[in-house]
Amino acid sequence: MRRGLISWSREEVPALVLERRVARLQNRMRDAGLGAMLVYTSFARPSAVAWLTHFVPYWNEALLVIFPTETPVLLAAFSKRVHDWIRSVSHLGEVRSAPDLGRAAAAFLKERSPEPARIGVMELDALPWSVAEAMAKPGSGAELVDATGVFASVRQPADESEVLLARRAAEIAARALDAVPATARRTSEVLSALDASARLDGAEEVLTRLASDLRADSTLRRFEGEAPLGERYGVELSVAYKAAWVRVTRCFSRNAAPRSWELAARWFAETASRLDEKSVSAGPGALPPPGKLASWIVETCTGSQPLSIFAGDRLTPRQALPAGALASLSLSLQLSLDDGPWLGGGPLVIGASGRPSLLLI
Amino acid sequence: MNGSTDALAGERRARLAVAMSGEGIDVLVVAGNAWRSDYLRFVAGVTVVEGQAFALIEREKPARLIIESAAEAARFRVEQPGLAVSWEPSPIEATENAIRALGAKRIALAPSAAVPYRLAMGPLGSGIARATATLDRLMLRKSPAEIRAFRRAAALADEGYAVFREAARVGRPEYALVADVEAFFRSRGCPENFQILGAGGKEVRGMHPPTERRLTPGDLVTTELTPCVDGYYAQICRTLVLGQPSEAQKRAFTVYNEALERGIAAVRTGATAGDVARAQNEVFRRHGLADYVTSEYTRVRGHGLGLYVDGRPALLEDVDLVLESDMTLIVHPNTYHPEVGYFVHGDSVRVTSDGCEVLTRTPRELFSVPIA
Numbered sequence: 020m021r022r023g024l025i026s027w028s029r030e031e032v033p034a035l036v037l038e039r040r041v042a043r044l045q046n047r048m049r050d051a052g053l054g055a056m057l058v059y060t061s062f063a064r065p066s067a068v069a070w071l072t073h074f075v076p077y078w079n080e081a082l083l084v085i086f087p088t089e090t091p092v093l094l095a096a097f098s099k100r101v102h103d104w105i106r107s108v109s110h111l112g113e114v115r116s117a118p119d120l121g122r123a124a125a126a127f128l129k130e131r132s133p134e135p136a137r138i139g140v141m142e143l144d145a146l147p148w149s150v151a152e153a154m155a156k157p158g159s160g161a162e163l164v165d166a167t168g169v170f171a172s173v174r175q176p177a178d179e180s181e182v183l184l185a186r187r188a189a190e191i192a193a194r195a196l197d198a199v200p201a202t203a204r205r206t207s208e209v210l211s212a213l214d215a216s217a218r219l220d221g222a223e224e225v226l227t228r229l230a231s232d233l234r235a236d237s238t239l240r241r242f243e244g245e246a247p248l249g250e251r252y253g254v255e256l257s258v259a260y261k262a263a264w265v266r267v268t269r270c271f272s273r274n275a276a277p278r279s280w281e282l283a284a285r286w287f288a289e290t291a292s293r294l295d296e297k298s299v300s301a302g303p304g305a306l307p308p309p310g311k312l313a314s315w316i317v318e319t320c321t322g323s324q325p326l327s328i329f330a331g332d333r334l335t336p337r338q339a340l341p342a343g344a345l346a347s348l349s350l351s352l353q354l355s356l357d358d359g360p361w362l363g364g365g366p367l368v369i370g371a372s373g374r375p376s377l378l379l380i
Numbered sequence: 381m382n383g384s385t386d387a388l389a390g391e392r393r394a395r396l397a398v399a400m401s402g403e404g405i406d407v408l409v410v411a412g413n414a415w416r417s418d419y420l421r422f423v424a425g426v427t428v429v430e431g432q433a434f435a436l437i438e439r440e441k442p443a444r445l446i447i448e449s450a451a452e453a454a455r456f457r458v459e460q461p462g463l464a465v466s467w468e469p470s471p472i473e474a475t476e477n478a479i480r481a482l483g484a485k486r487i488a489l490a491p492s493a494a495v496p497y498r499l500a501m502g503p504l505g506s507g508i509a510r511a512t513a514t515l516d517r518l519m520l521r522k523s524p525a526e527i528r529a530f531r532r533a534a535a536l537a538d539e540g541y542a543v544f545r546e547a548a549r550v551g552r553p554e555y556a557l558v559a560d561v562e563a564f565f566r567s568r569g570c571p572e573n574f575q576i577l578g579a580g581g582k583e584v585r586g587m588h589p590p591t592e593r594r595l596t597p598g599d600l601v602t603t604e605l606t607p608c609v610d611g612y613y614a615q616i617c618r619t620l621v622l623g624q625p626s627e628a629q630k631r632a633f634t635v636y637n638e639a640l641e642r643g644i645a646a647v648r649t650g651a652t653a654g655d656v657a658r659a660q661n662e663v664f665r666r667h668g669l670a671d672y673v674t675s676e677y678t679r680v681r682g683h684g685l686g687l688y689v690d691g692r693p694a695l696l697e698d699v700d701l702v703l704e705s706d707m708t709l710i711v712h713p714n715t716y717h718p719e720v721g722y723f724v725h726g727d728s729v730r731v732t733s734d735g736c737e738v739l740t741r742t743p744r745e746l747f748s749v750p751i752a
Contacts, residue, residue: 020574020689022562024555025589063414077576077589078689080415098679100586100716144472144498145432147416148508151497211567218559225562226429228451240455241429243385243610245569255451316450324431328450334469 021062021077023223023259027108031261032073036180037110041071041091043173049087051169054136055128058083058170059146064323067141067170068093069262070181074109075223080150082117082124086131094127096120121153128154128161139166142322171321175340182368184263189366189379191220192258192267199254199271206231207245209254217258224259230362233270237353237360250274253362257326264325266318266349267380268364279356282309287352287363292375299329299369300336303352310356318349340369385610389425391523396423397439403514406485408437409475409504410515411494418687419491419515421611424463426456427572432496434475436482446471446478472498479504490515519686520693521706526612527730530685530708533614534728534739536570536607541616541742548601548749550622554579554590557603565607574606574613574689584721585677597623597751602724604712606689613689615710616740617726620747628719633746636725639663639713640744643681643695647711647729647736653693653701657681660713661697669717678715685710685728707731 048056060068061080068083069075072091081095090112095105102114117123128138138154140146143165154161177185198216203209206229217225228239232249239255255268270280290303294317298305302315316331319340326349330336354361365380400408411434412420417427424435424443431448444464447453453467468474476499479487488511489495489504500508522530540561547560558575565573576587579601587602595601599622606615619636621629639660646659660681661673672678684691685708693701695711703709712726727740 020572022558022573022575022589024553024592026591061413061415063416078415078574098586099675100677100679101588103585104588144496146497147493148495148497148500148505149492151500152492155497155501207567207569211563214566215559215563218562219556221555228455236458238454238458239451240459241427241571243427243569243571327431328469331450333450333467 188260265366529610533609617724
């Protein structure tokens with residue numbers, strides 16, 4: 020559940036920016052012959068609705084209804100008492116109470132589109148059955164079609180506002196990692212320091228995975244309870260700031276860090292900056308690594324999830340990022356060095372062909 | 381997994397196997413994500429924080445887990461060595477294929493809140509409601525190991541509220557209060573907490589995630605705080621005042637405190653969820669506050685607790701679910717008060733044969749935080 024700062028600064032994300040995003044989607048909807056489009060949101064899948072309206076649910080569910088020419092309407096399964104709060108943190112035409120979200124959506128679509136219409140649903144396959152059932156019933160008057168591609172076609176590149184939010188998220192993450200006590204002996208000390216720093220810095224959410232003893236196992240884990248830290252450990256910190264997510268991975272050593280870590284960090288920065296729109300699908304192959312490259316992934320946001328794998332050592336992308344795209348990406352690498360594994364990762368903005376990417380951390 | 385988590389998983393799996401046998405289910409396919417991870421936690425012992433996940437549970441066989449996030453798959457392989465974990469970038473399609481490969485076995489899908497459209501539109505869609513109800517029944521009454529986890533969560537909620545009281549100081553932004561509480565919970569090995577709050581006066585009509593608003597003298601500061609231990613959530617609701625409470629705030633407190641006491645007194649095996657809600661609402665009606673127990677001003681008078689922060693049953697007057705021993709609840713007459721604004725007050729309890737055990741230890745009082 021989200022419990023960090025959720026607020027909307029009109030300076031950081033002007034209403035006009037959100038309206039432009041919606042207008043781009045509406046253009047594509049018209050091209051696709053859609054009478055309306057539905058975009059589902061919960062705190063597990065908040066990113067598409069947040070990108071269009073700046074609304075992030077702290078719990079519960081909602082459906083954003085977008086018509087080809089009007090301001091989006093939010094059908095919210097929240098208590099009516101929080102509608103004022105919803106309006107204060109987002110840019111919406113109308114907020115409607117919808118305790119039974121699916122039934123409310125079916126009724127609303129019937130009211131607004133009395134003639135049978137093609138209704139595009141972003142990520143239709145994944146729509147929860149509790150929401151979809153009422154709309155999927157025969158005679159509901161709507162033909163549901165998958166519109167994942169329609170949304171994805173306008174989602175990237177990132178605009179200036181989104182890059183600024185991602186940069187702020189990266190700064191929050193960097194300061195949180197700097198706040199980890201050098202003397203930490205338990206996972207709980209690290210987790211507590213990260214949460215305190217990031218949330219006091221305005222993070223909307225903080226997710227942390229730890230490899231508590233790098234010499235024994237480099238798997239990044241979520242800790243319930245606590246465990247002792249090895250002399251070397253790794254931290255993957257994911258931070259959201261106003262719905263912009265970044266993922267940063269850093270290794271820690273209680274004693275002097277091995278020299279190979281410095282080489283690895285330098286290689287990481289150099290390799291990441293060389294990823295451009297053409298090479299990003301193939302990953303970090305431009306420069307020989309200072310050890311064995313065990314695994315890598317590049318993540319981006321094209322739908323409802325904050326970060327999804329775009330490419331990796333075990334995944335070839337089905338489509339490219341758009342030409343000339345600026346995208347906020349996260350990249351994780353695992354290097355096996357002579358003196359043990361090293362984990363690294365950080366957000367970057369992918370440059371156009373032949374131009375360097377911009378590391379945000 | 382630690383020892384207590386192992387014990388919990390074993391207990392749950394044994395109860396699940398009996399239920400599946402009784403319902404004639406050979407394979408139970410359970411969907412989940414970060415929003416609805418409770419059912420997955422119950423059947424497979426995992427809490428997903430990113431992406432979708434599906435558990436395929438066959439009686440007497442190791443569970444299989446299909447995971448969308450590569451990072452989540454990697455950690456589950458280490459954290460749950462008894463599970464067969466596979467990373468699938470298209471997990472719905474992979475689960476559909478896995479179901480098809482099961483052939484003629486009797487398969488059920490659950491829960492309706494997480495089963496995706498594509499799987500529900502297939503031949504198994506008609507059985508979702510029944511399988512969900514089966515799991516819901518299993519999750520209502522808690523086993524001894526589950527009660528132990530719930531107790532620890534309730535104790536942690538008390539400690540968390542003490543941290544919140546320390547954090548609530550004039551001039552601090554709301555989000556700083558939550559930061560302090562979260563840092564405390566992480567320091568105690570607690571990975572998850574649900575928390576909302578409100579601060580101000582009569583203009584405050586509910587709670588929400590923290591904003592940038594800074595606390596001012598005289599603010600009524602509400603919070604509901606819900607830490608998680610071994611997957612189980614317990615909750616506390618309390619209200620404090622920055623400075624000395626006004627006479628109106630003191631009067632309001634007596635109403636909410638009486639409602640909480642009456643609600644708790646109504647909790648017993650054989651009572652309904654509606655009885656507990658009615659007992660609380662009658663207090664408000666008697667004080668001329670009948671309007672404020674309607675959906676215009678409040679949501680529920682409490683709810684179930686367990687692997688989900690807002691579980692069954694909802695404590696509402698029209699809910700006729702009969703309480704049984706070892707159900708776990710929060711009783712909270714939280715609502716708007718026309719003289720002072722939104723006010724919260726609630727304790728976590730365990731239903732017993734002749735009443736209930738109150739697990740919240742924080743005193744039931746309107747706390748006053750001195751202004752420096």
